[in-house]
Amino acid sequence: MASIDIENVSKIYPGSTARSVADIALNIKDGEFIVLVGPSGCGKSTLLRMVAGLEDISEGEIRIGTRRVNEVEPAHRDIAMVFQNYALYPHMSVRDNMAYGLKNRAVPRPEIEARVAEAARMLELGPYLDRKPRALSGGQRQRVAMGRAIVRQPAAFLFDEPLSNLDAKLRVSMRTEIRRLQKRLGTTSIYVTHDQLEAMTLADRLVVLNAGRIEQIGTPLEIYHRPASTFVASFIGAPAMNLLDAEIAGNRLRIGDEVLDTPVSGAAGKVTLGIRAEDLMPADRGLSFTPDDIEDLGAQRLVHGFVAGQPLTLVISPATRVEDCRRLAPKPGALHVFDTLSGARLDLHTEHDSRPVLPVGQGL
Numbered sequence: 001m002a003s004i005d006i007e008n009v010s011k012i013y014p015g016s017t018a019r020s021v022a023d024i025a026l027n028i029k030d031g032e033f034i035v036l037v038g039p040s041g042c043g044k045s046t047l048l049r050m051v052a053g054l055e056d057i058s059e060g061e062i063r064i065g066t067r068r069v070n071e072v073e074p075a076h077r078d079i080a081m082v083f084q085n086y087a088l089y090p091h092m093s094v095r096d097n098m099a100y101g102l103k104n105r106a107v108p109r110p111e112i113e114a115r116v117a118e119a120a121r122m123l124e125l126g127p128y129l130d131r132k133p134r135a136l137s138g139g140q141r142q143r144v145a146m147g148r149a150i151v152r153q154p155a156a157f158l159f160d161e162p163l164s165n166l167d168a169k170l171r172v173s174m175r176t177e178i179r180r181l182q183k184r185l186g187t188t189s190i191y192v193t194h195d196q197l198e199a200m201t202l203a204d205r206l207v208v209l210n211a212g213r214i215e216q217i218g219t220p221l222e223i224y225h226r227p228a229s230t231f232v233a234s235f236i237g238a239p240a241m242n243l244l245d246a247e248i249a250g251n252r253l254r255i256g257d258e259v260l261d262t263p264v265s266g267a268a269g270k271v272t273l274g275i276r277a278e279d280l281m282p283a284d285r286g287l288s289f290t291p292d293d294i295e296d297l298g299a300q301r302l303v304h305g306f307v308a309g310q311p312l313t314l315v316i317s318p319a320t321r322v323e324d325c326r327r328l329a330p331k332p333g334a335l336h337v338f339d340t341l342s343g344a345r346l347d348l349h350t351e352h353d354s355r356p357v358l359p360v361g362q363g364l
């Protein structure tokens with residue numbers, strides 16, 4: 001086990017002048033589970049592959065433990081990678097697939113057998129040890145890929161979208177399993193995904209990437225509750241945070257003709273106002289909301305509509321009547337204000353109105 005230090009690392013692919021990964025600085029603690037998340041093309045795989053040694057590092061330094069690894073071959077970096085396509089040897093049994101890396105390192109046979117047996121037990125692969133990968137389901141193949149990583153007892157696990165080929169239900173159960181195994185083994189891990197829910201549930205700390213740069217680093221809840229930019233606000237959380245064109249005038253937030261009671265101090269002018277769909281509640285006064293479409297998801301209801309002509313989504317309990325949502329007020333402390341041009345979070349002082357907002361009908 002080891003820390004991983006990424007010091008001002010950039011990647012410029014041959015034939016390109018742009019940085020696909022630009023000046024990334026990230027210190028990963030021993031045993032930490034870091035998730036790199038961001039949209040397609042933001043550079044997450046490139047960054048992971050530089051840690052793995054599968055891509056050259058154009059600028060900066062990567063250390064695993066105290067050792068600089070820029071010039072170290074992938075096989076000598078003491079890491080194990082788990083890929084989306086499993087990368088299993090089709091002609092080898094599950095047992096041999098798991099043992100392969102150890103045999104190559106001349107680990108004594110009894111030791112190999114013990115490690116494979118222990119990994120098979122942890123992953124419940126015992127009954128399948130003599131099968132070939134083609135005789136396994138996708139989930140079982142992914143487990144074998146995990147098993148092969150575990151038996152190596154590496155300093156770090158690197159996961160590149162390992163669950164992308166699995167169906168939705170299996171993804172959820174494998175996600176829990178990976179988290180549980182990682183905590184039990186305490187192995188430093190970097191996990192790449194474009195799935196924000198996977199990112200939220202797995203990570204000790206999330207690294208949100210945008211166009212090759214770090215947009216924000218923090219625990220999932222820090223990022224959820226205090227997104228540093230409109231990019232992060234709209235990427236993390238489902239449904240995406242509502243972002244409305246607004247204006248601060250006379251210490252009040254205005255959205256078109258609508259005015260929020262919440263006093264705001266610190267700036268004036270055009271801003272982007274962020275409110276999560278679950279942070280609005282029916283009120284006797286507040287923003288005038290025109291519902292347009294309802295999605296019933298069983299445990300909750302999504303109501304899509306408009307405030308001052310701008311789209312807004314609301315999450316309510318199935319017991320709440322949509323007719324009671326014609327006026328909405330934000331929950332205390334639920335407003336996020338961003339600079340309209342840069343998208344950066346503005347640390348304005350927003351006080352919730354001292355007058356109580358009266359919920360109508362059932363609570364949310």
Ligand SMILES: Nc1ncnc2c1ncn2[C@@H]1O[C@H](COP(=O)(O)OP(=O)(O)OP(=O)(O)O)[C@@H](O)[C@H]1O
Pocket residue numbers: 013014016020038039040041042043044045046047194
């Ligand atoms: N071999 C390559 N040569 C040139 N450019 C590349 C190469 N590989 C990736 N890129 C570019 O680098 C940027 C980052 O790509 P990368 O694959 O790291 O993104 P990603 O976030 O992992 O995306 P995805 O989720 O689609 O896999 C992209 O603009 C991509 O086009």
